[in-house]
Amino acid sequence: AFAARDAFRAAMPATLRWPPLLALGGYCCLGAQAPGPSRVELELRYHAHPEAKAPASASRRLDGHGPRHTVDLSNYDNMQYQLEVEIGTPCVESQSPQRLVLVPDTGSSDLWVPAMNCSHCPKSRGAFRIGDSCSAEQIGKRIHFHYEDGTMANGGSFLDNVRIGDLVVHKQFMIQVDNVTSPSEIHSDGILGLAHHQLEDRGKRGRAFMPTLFEQHPHLPKMFSISLSGNPDVPSRLIFGEPNLHALSKEEEFRYGNKYWMETTGLWMTSVYSIGWSGTNVQAKFKDHGVFGSPALIDSGSSMIVLEAGIFKYLVSSLTWRLKNCRDFGPKQVVLCDCPSDDEMGDLPSLVINMVDQDNQQFSLCMSPDEYILESVPINGRSQCVIALQAGSDSMPTPLIFGMDFMRSFYTNFDLGKKRIGFARSALSPLPAGAKCAVEVQAVVRDTMWIVSGVFCISSALFALFVLFKPGGCCTAMWCEPPRRIRRINISGQAQELAK
Secondary structure (H helix, E strand, O other), X not given: OOOOOOOOOOOOOOOOOOOEOOOOOXXXXXXXXXXXXXEEEEEEEEEEOOOOOOOOOOOOOOOOOOOOEEEEEEEOOOOOEOEEEEEOOEOOOOOOOEEEEEEEEOOOOOEEEEEEEEEOOOOOXXXXXXXXXXXXXXXXXXXXXXXXXXXXXXXXXXXXXXXXXXXXXXXXXXXXXXXXXXXXXXXOOEEEEOOOOOHHHEOXXXXXXXXXXXXXXXXXXXXXXXEOOOOOOOOEEEEEEXXXXXXXXXXXXXXXXXXXXXXXXXXXXXXXXXXXXXXXXXXXXXXXXXXXXXXXXXXXXXXXXXEOHHHHHHHHHXXXXXXXXEEEEOOOOEEEEEOOOHHHHHOOOOEEEEEEOOXXXXXXXXXXXXXXXXXXXXXXXXOEEEEOEEEOXXXXXXXXXXXXXXXXXXXXXXXXXXXXXXXXXXXXXXXXXXXXXXXXXXXXXXXXXXXXXXXXXXXXXXHHXXXXXXXXXXXXXXXXXXXXXXXXXXXXXXXXXXXX
């Protein structure tokens, strides 16, 4: 699982990154009804990789309302979730629809699928037969992709229908990839981009999936939300339209980040002022970005929280001394350690992410050690744990990328209409609603101690001045006192009066 990609690029048309993504699958389940006119809710059934273990999470079952579309979830060591969709229209009634496994990716905007003649595509994966779809319209314009991990892909563009459950999008722009060169193993057939094109890419490519979906389904509010679970007994969900806070969150409303970076890039970005460990005074601040904070990509195409190399080293070095036998694993500097005991886990700090809201005020999102320490496939018979932080490349598009581990802690709403991203504590998170990071409490204590110390020092100085310069004060009492007469007996027994 650690060999999977988490590539970053300056312009993100589509991505082949570490994909811990939603998986819609299961042939029998297509055709379910939406829960209501303002929401299409997709429920995902857990289907784990044979060697994978689910991360620790709450065992609470979610009791939603209304019918749902149930599909299968594929999970590669908690690093991949995938989405199965139908593409095209069979030309013969007896033919089965073409179903492909895609990565639903909020970090990119293109929808691409492999061609039958794709060079270097995994032979065990599916492929799209464009000649078997009577609704396909070939455009012919070739699109090229290049990824920072060395992956390159290109193919021809076309229009066709896309079905997810009962939700159908007609004449969606797609790319049929016929050549892929990748140093990493690919576990999915293709990518379903859920973002916009970057501003400089608009006009060069066809329309992205999300704007097309909401244009053809105007009854849906222009937003979608993702609730991720690592618990095999609790499904993950992808919802188009009105979010379901009541069932999927411990909180009653989303807290939205500043939309400045969304408006300037067209990607799903929010604003972060700082990131650090609670109670340690260790945090990386982004003061150079001003009141808007640093841009941070919310990316369902990445597994972990990806940090600029310098920030990664700073934060990880402040944590690994608390763990045992930590070492780098793989070229992406993923850190493996012996799994901590329950007592050791309780001594670890929380991860504190200070967001910037639309009023340029800060609010904190906290992740407990249970949420950022992931148990992996055993190595040499021993369970290993992964710190859910990863070092990014020098050319990564933003200093911060929050992947699926972050999104398991927070039910995330992507508001296309208002160009903003909202966060609410997941119903599966071990932390309570409105959880405050310990670093905030420590900051209050520290500030209070500084204030008390300052008042004490000032009071002491004033008292000293008062004692020194008070009229008739210290001078009269000590140095200016008149001589006193004392009586002393000399060795001959004669009393003498001496001046002191």
